[in-house]
Amino acid sequence: MAETDFLSGGLADPVLAGQSAFRAIMQAMAEPGTVQAVADCPTPPSGLSRTMAAIATTLCDADTPIWLDVALANDPQVVKWLAFHTGAPVTADSGAAMFAFVSDPSSMPALDRFAQGTDTYPDRSTTLVLAVDAFDADQPLSLSGPGIESTRRFAFAPLPEAFIDQWSENRARFPRGVDLILAGPEAVACLPRSTRIKSGEH
């Protein structure tokens, strides 16, 4: 890979592509467990998924410290690409990050290692962006809460370790807690902290 490859791969029309990516994320956050297509993604280095890159360029900038998991932080092309295309400072302290990018959810730190917000400012919590392979898996989840008419079946893979237990602890911290944006292949789904999750088996 050439030394300056990180300069390329941005969006041809960042204004309108950012708007449509944001609307997909907002719709996914408003209706947890629905999968929203992200049509116009950037072309980042191979270590970063295209959808994750779209989320980063849409939401991150110099005002938002970001945390990268080991695989991303050790990929100099990814680090340079994110620095050039978003300007976001990278932090090693997961509790200080506004956004955290996780390329492998199955080996990620516990959800309570990230910023949870405070009782007076619950918005000051980390938004986690997880790269997922697919939104259909044999471990269906049953979602309920705001944005869901009654219950909604939803699945994604890979799951973070002991995800259902971790999530019920996250839900118990409400209004504190983290929110998840799941970056699948050219599509996003969200799990805001307000969502209740049960195993969909029964």
Place this chain on the structure above:
Amino acid sequence: MNSLDAGREQVIATYNFAYLDEQTKRMIRRAILKSIAVPGYQVPFASREMPMPYGWGTGGVQVTAAIIGPDDRLKVIDQGADDTTNAISIRKFFERTTGVETTTLTADASIIQTRHRIPETPLTAGQILVFQVPIPEPLRFLEPRETETRTMHALEEYGVMHVKLYEDIARHGHIATTYAYPVKVEGRYVTDPSPTPKFDNPKMHRNPALQLFGAGREMRIYAIPPWTEVVSLDFEDHPFEVQAFERPCALCGADDVFLDEVITDDRGGRMFVCSDTDHCNTRQAEGHAGEQEA
């Protein structure tokens, strides 16, 4: 080149799409996502100066500018009407800065920016209702200090609001609050529905549309996601009830809508008509008539 491209070409010479710069949009978008994740909680945001005075909907305009895209169709209402100064100004602002199509038909709009009403026509999934909010803090007139109201929200300490409603009953025999009637969102945050008449409060409950609230001067954004529980505060022996009107709309005969009083002469003449102009016009086009038209 279609008309939308031509429109963009003209406006982009001077302004970014939808007026705001991209960094401002990202900041507002991040606040919107957090507001959706914590329904009813007021997220602080770095509100910008807009080319209109505070009180004219700068919060709603900033929210709309951060979410609107070329595929949207925008409707703007002021007290239910599409044809009043504030509604026309804001609609023209977005026509000039985005080139998007606008409409007055509730059912045709993807984004509806509103000042103080929720349309009578039920909203559908996928629609977004953007409220212009003057005072986002429901406790503000009971406790002026932001540090205190913030702690009260953190501790879920809302007794003072019930005392206020009780004092209404003690003084007037009923809950006399008729607009900005406080609601509890998803059993957690007491929230100001903006100064909509309490007639509209039941429409917020489990509404399939996304409801976003922007307060420009007060620098707060909050949200009610689709299908969220929104309960108007009340007492067992004084349950919440909406306004009832003695007569139907004088123009379209509707009897289940919020009416405005219109003075017609200087001898006490008056009529009551739908506050929602689109709803009234649609009903008249369908052949409904009130006493004025009969």
